[in-house]
Amino acid sequence: MAKSASVDISRSLEWASIRRREKLEGKIKYECLHLKHIGTSGDRVEVQLSMISPSGTAYFHCTTCGTWMTEDMTYSYQQEWLTLMAGNAKATLEFVRKSRAKVAKLSKKLLRSGGPVKANS
Numbered sequence: 001m002a003k004s005a006s007v008d009i010s011r012s013l014e015w016a017s018i019r020r021r022e023k024l025e026g027k028i029k030y031e032c033l034h035l036k037h038i039g040t041s042g043d044r045v046e047v048q049l050s051m052i053s054p055s056g057t058a059y060f061h062c063t064t065c066g067t068w069m070t071e072d073m074t075y076s077y078q079q080e081w082l083t084l085m086a087g088n089a090k091a092t093l094e095f096v097r098k099s100r101a102k103v104a105k106l107s108k109k110l111l112r113s114g115g116p117v118k119a120n121s
Helices: 009-031 071-087 089-112
Strands: 035-041 044-049 059-062 068-070
Touching: 009 089, 035 071, 035 089, 044 071, 059 071, 068 071, 071 089
Parallel strands: none
Antiparallel strands: 035 044, 059 068
């Protein structure tokens, strides 16, 4: 007795597309440095995180990748960047430029594949 299986190609393609977009979102979150501005002026180091805190919440949201952090995590993350910049600002700036280029490339790829995955998908 032979068993037959039916495959719905459109569902399979939709699932593959959603999975590919979820993987791209994960890569963007992994590569994102959560920085809006980083620079040096003379002997000063400037670091500005891309984290905002919506009204009435105790969490911060990265405007670049969508990651959520607590206030303590955000503060320690900022202090870590200040320490890195104080140690070797030139190498850190180069690392930031490369990481931003990776995030921009992944973001373009995500937009070409249909944009971010909706929460109710």
